[in-house]
Amino acid sequence: MTQTSADLLFELGTEELPAGPLSTMAAALGSSILEGLAHHGLTYASSKIFATPRRLAVLVKGMSLEAPDKTVEALGPPVTAARDKQGDWTPAALGFAKKQGVDVTDLTVINTSKGDRLGLCRTERGARAATVLPEVLANAVARIPVTKRMRWGRERHEFLRPVQWVVALLDKQVIDVVVMGINSGRHTLGHRFHHPEAISLESPATYEETLLAANVLADFGQRRERIRSQVIAIAEGLKANAVIDDALLDEVTGLVEWPVALQGSFDPAFLEVPAGAVISSMKEHQKYFHLVSDEGQLLPLFITIANIESHHPASVVAGNERVIRPRLSDAAFFFETDKTTPLADRSSRLEGIVFQQKLGSVADKTRRIVALSGWIADALGADSSVTQRAATLAKCDLVTDLVLEFPDLQGIAGAHYARHDCELEAVAAAVEEHYWPRFSGDQLPNSPEASAVALADRLDTLVGIFGIGQAPTGSKDPFALRRGALAVIRLLVNLDTPLTLSDLAERAAREYPNNLLAPDTASAVTEYTLERFRSWYDDKNIAVEVLRAVLATGITGPAEVDRRVAALNAFAGTDASIALAAANKRVANILSKSGETRAGKPMPDLFNEPAENQLYESLEGLKAVVADKISEGDYAAALSELASLQAPVDAFFENVMVNADDPAIRDNRHELLAALRNAFTGIADFALLGGGSQ
Numbered sequence: 015m016t017q018t019s020a021d022l023l024f025e026l027g028t029e030e031l032p033a034g035p036l037s038t039m040a041a042a043l044g045s046s047i048l049e050g051l052a053h054h055g056l057t058y059a060s061s062k063i064f065a066t067p068r069r070l071a072v073l074v075k076g077m078s079l080e081a082p083d084k085t086v087e088a089l090g091p092p093v094t095a096a097r098d099k100q101g102d103w104t105p106a107a108l109g110f111a112k113k114q115g116v117d118v119t120d121l122t123v124i125n126t127s128k129g130d131r132l133g134l135c136r137t138e139r140g141a142r143a144a145t146v147l148p149e150v151l152a153n154a155v156a157r158i159p160v161t162k163r164m165r166w167g168r169e170r171h172e173f174l175r176p177v178q179w180v181v182a183l184l185d186k187q188v189i190d191v192v193v194m195g196i197n198s199g200r201h202t203l204g205h206r207f208h209h210p211e212a213i214s215l216e217s218p219a220t221y222e223e224t225l226l227a228a229n230v231l232a233d234f235g236q237r238r239e240r241i242r243s244q245v246i247a248i249a250e251g252l253k254a255n256a257v258i259d260d261a262l263l264d265e266v267t268g269l270v271e272w273p274v275a276l277q278g279s280f281d282p283a284f285l286e287v288p289a290g291a292v293i294s295s296m297k298e299h300q301k302y303f304h305l306v307s308d309e310g311q312l313l314p315l316f317i318t319i320a321n322i323e324s325h326h327p328a329s330v331v332a333g334n335e336r337v338i339r340p341r342l343s344d345a346a347f348f349f350e351t352d353k354t355t356p357l358a359d360r361s362s363r364l365e366g367i368v369f370q371q372k373l374g375s376v377a378d379k380t381r382r383i384v385a386l387s388g389w390i391a392d393a394l395g396a397d398s399s400v401t402q403r404a405a406t407l408a409k410c411d412l413v414t415d416l417v418l419e420f421p422d423l424q425g426i427a428g429a430h431y432a433r434h435d436c437e438l439e440a441v442a443a444a445v446e447e448h449y450w451p452r453f454s455g456d457q458l459p460n461s462p463e464a465s466a467v468a469l470a471d472r473l474d475t476l477v478g479i480f481g482i483g484q485a486p487t488g489s490k491d492p493f494a495l496r497r498g499a500l501a502v503i504r505l506l507v508n509l510d511t512p513l514t515l516s517d518l519a520e521r522a523a524r525e526y527p528n529n530l531l532a533p534d535t536a537s538a539v540t541e542y543t544l545e546r547f548r549s550w551y552d553d554k555n556i557a558v559e560v561l562r563a564v565l566a567t568g569i570t571g572p573a574e575v576d577r578r579v580a581a582l583n584a585f586a587g588t589d590a591s592i593a594l595a596a597a598n599k600r601v602a603n604i605l606s607k608s609g610e611t612r613a614g615k616p617m618p619d620l621f622n623e624p625a626e627n628q629l630y631e632s633l634e635g636l637k638a639v640v641a642d643k644i645s646e647g648d649y650a651a652a653l654s655e656l657a658s659l660q661a662p663v664d665a666f667f668e669n670v671m672v673n674a675d676d677p678a679i680r681d682n683r684h685e686l687l688a689a690l691r692n693a694f695t696g697i698a699d700f701a702l703l704g705g706g707s708q
Contacts, residue, residue: 019059019078020143020185022047023218024151025071025202026193027179033067033268035174037234039158040065044072046157050150054141055081064222064232066271067321068206070158071181071232073218081140088114090132093123107132143184148191151182155193169195179203186217204228205272207322229272229323238267244275245303245317252277254305254313259297266301270321278302278331282314284342290426291345291416300338348415349430357431361406363413370493372530373478376409382525383408387470389521393513396462397440404444405467407432411445425449451501458508465505472498473522476539481523481531485542499543500550506572514571515540540570547575556583559703566699574647581649582698590657591703597663598700601687604672610681612688620682625669629662633689644696652697663690 024047031039044063051058051074059076090096090110098104103118111118114134124133163172171177171194182189182198191198201212208229215224222232231237242258249256267273284292289312296302302316318334320327364377373379384405391401411417411428420427429446433439444464448471450457459465479485479493486495506513519536532538547561556579564578585591605612621627636655643652672687674680694700 017079019076021183021218022058022074022077022143022147022189023071023181023183023215023221024154025064025069025179025181025221026155026177027069027181027203028173028177029175030067031070031175031268033265035159035161036065036067036070036268037264039160039174040070040072040234042158043070043154046154047072047074047150050146050154051077054146054150055084056141056143056146062233065234065268066230066232066237067269068203068271069230069232071221073221075218077143077184079143081142083137083140086136086138087124088134088136089124089126090114090121090134093130093132096132144187144189147182147184147189151189151191151198152193171195181215183215183218205230205322208272231272234267237270237273238263241267241270241273241275241319244273244319248275248277248317249305252305252313252315254307254315256303256305256317257293258303262297262301262303266319269301270319272321272323274320274323274327275317276320276327276331276334277315277317278335278338279315280335280338280342284346285312285314287342287346287349288416288423288426288430290423291349291420292342294420294422295341295345296338299341300334302334302338344419345416348419349427352414352416352427352431353434356435357407357410357428357437358435360410360413364409367412370478370482372482373526376412379474379478380406380409382474382522383467383470385525386474386522387466390466390469390513390518391463394462394466394509394511396466400438400440400444401463401466403437404441404448404463405470407437407441407445408448408467408471451504453497454500458504462509465509469502469505469518470522472502473518473539474525476502476543477519477522477531477535478526480539480542481526481535483532485538495542496546499546502543503546503550503572507576510573512571512573514569514574515543516570519543544570544572544575547572547579551579557586560586560698563698563700563702566702567695567697577647578649578697581653582703584650585653585657586703588657590660593660593664594656594694595700595703597667598691598694598703600667601691602701604687605684605691608684610684612685614685614689614692616682616685616689620679622679623670625662625665626683626686629659629666629690630686632659632662633686633693636693640693640696649697656694656697659690659693 026043040063044061048058048061057078058074061072061074064071064073091104091106096104096107107121108118110132111121116134121132121134124131124135160174163174164176165172166176173194177194177196179201180191180193180196180198181200181202182191183200188200189198200215202215202225203210204213204225205228213224213228215221225232231240242263245256245258292312293304296304296316300318302318305313305315305317307313316338318331320330324330361377361380364380365375367376369376369379384402387405388398388402391398407428408425411424411431414427414431416427417423425446425448429442432442432445440461440463444459444461444467447459447461447464448467450459450464450468459468475493476495476498479495484493502515506515516536519539523531523536544565548558551558551561560579560583564575564582569575569578616630618627618630621630636659640652640655643649643655670683672680672683674683
């Protein structure tokens with residue numbers, strides 16, 4: 015029986031690759047190989063990629079050995095142009111035949127949408143895997159994204175790290191391909207120390223188990239999970255909790271082929287240093303996992319991942335403990351040195367730090383956020399003196415030695431130094447918390463004072479950068495304005511304040527010198543920030559049309575927007591909502607076509623249909639109730655009241671000719687429809703909701 019499919023294995027063996035781009039490179043290699051197979055019409059059952067510091071590999075199972083034959087159709091000149099008046103073949107027909115390598119009599123007539131054409135149909139044999147694979151594999155390697163290339167030896171080949179071996183197997187057959195001067199074969203290498211000898215691979219199917227026997231766990235995901243489980247097991251044995259950051263876990267996974275977790279410790283005296291500095295030293299520099307107590311307190315313990323199963327693990331641990339001590343000593347030294355200068359005394363040094371060339375120094379920014387945060391605090395009913403003192407100190411830790419060495423301690427270090435200087439606890443807490451939320455889903459400040467500083471800081475940046483014409487474009491957002499705008503929304507919704515974005519943006523713009531910012535800055539910032547609601551509601555599975563319906567009313571208070579969206583989202587999808595949305599669309603179309611602005615004040619004396627009176631009386635009966643519910647912010651109740659209009663609205667459109675011949679009656683009916691529309695747009699523009707078309 016003829017074999018129709020086989021397994022393909024391609025492995026690129028290298029010197030140790032950096033952990034960061036490892037997964038991206040492996041994924042690119044895999045996708046390029048699969049694209050190459052698809053290009054040649056070769057199918058496969060499944061595929062899997064592998065990535066370790068010394069290898070990128072792709073296993074394709076059940077790959078077809080031959081692509082199906084295909085019929086190729088070549089079109090020539092129109093039949094009418096194939097022969098001349100004497101019935102002889104024209105130059106066009108003869109030329110086409112010559113180009114196809116056939117006699118003109120071999121051509122046939124092919125029916126097309128543009129008429130009959132002279133043409134040729136022939137069957138092309140499908141691609142053979144063994145024939146096309148060398149090109150597919152070589153091209154796939156060439157397409158691996160490499161930001162920094164290096165050369166090695168006397169050749170001019172370039173890659174992220176020197177390539178040492180290449181494996182290319184189609185079942186048991188070696189596919190001959192040359193990659194960076196190296197001929198492919200069936201020999202791979204195991205763990206650099208545990209199994210440095212060359213290993214002959216019998217077939218792709220045995221790849222994983224063969225490497226596993228040679229102390230290489232080639233599957234990135236399995237290696238990652240083994241590290242996680244080992245770290246958790248050690249932590250549980252110590253009755254502690256391991257903090258496993260996903261980014262650190264990925265990085266460590268990319269550094270080892272045979273992970274072995276080991277527990278070490280450091281001098282408890284270093285716990286006097288801010289925990290963030292200790293954690294940063296262990297995490298960023300040494301790639302250690304730190305441990306905390308059940309109360310969240312940092313413990314003088316760490317877990318490191320070795321790439322070897324040592325016969326003397328204590329020596330490995332001692333080496334790691336020896337390496338971390340100088341880094342922790344540096345952090346302790348910076349911390350103690352910084353405390354000799356009061357935080358407030360560092361403010362003058364902020365003059366020398368540029369916030370943005372056109373917008374001045376960090377000291378200029380500080381003066382602006384002090385003024386703006388005080389105004390916000392007053393609006394919130396917060397303590398403006400605490401707020402402005404916190405704003406004054408908020409950026410002072412940027413010039414401390416600890417933050418210069420550990421930038422991620424901004425705010426955290428400042429809070430420590432503020433407490434050391436005997437500042438009020440509310441001030442110290444606000445210095446740290448004004449950076450919250452730092453990322454999507456992060457915690458929010460715990461006090462209105464801290465929230466006021468957080469808002470002022472972000473609004474100042476938004477208004478300043480927008481005002482000088484440097485709004486984010488595409489993927490470029492150097493000042494993290496998208497994240498800042500979303501933080502502003504979260505802060506204002508959490509505060510449940512009537513403060514509007516338009517008022518805040520205008521007040522923030524006022525703190526800048528005259529004529530520095532563009533005239534439309536406040537409105538541009540308001541629009542941009544409101545647009546960030548889309549991503550927030552996407553995470554909550556709230557349709558964008560609900561948000562658009564609310565924003566169409568012109569409100570710019572995030573807390574108000576959120577309340578209306580929540581109520582409208584709960585209402586949307588009900589029978590009443592669907593019917594009323596369709597009616598509102600119809601009303602909007604009618605009024606827009608009339609070309610006149612309507613006040614929504616019909617005259618009952620001009621009604622001559624019962625359905626007109628019924629709709630008018632229903633609207634009048636709801637006005638006061640709906641207005642009260644809206645003023646109370648109870649939009650769910652207001653929508654519930656408006657839902658009772660479904661029947662009279664349906665009756666009106668079924669029984670009343672809106673565009674009557676009599677101009678007075680027609681205008682009066684338009685006024686009634688305007689009154690109906692006004693009743694709804696007090697909450698949202700229902701015409702923008704899904705409700706069919708009328």
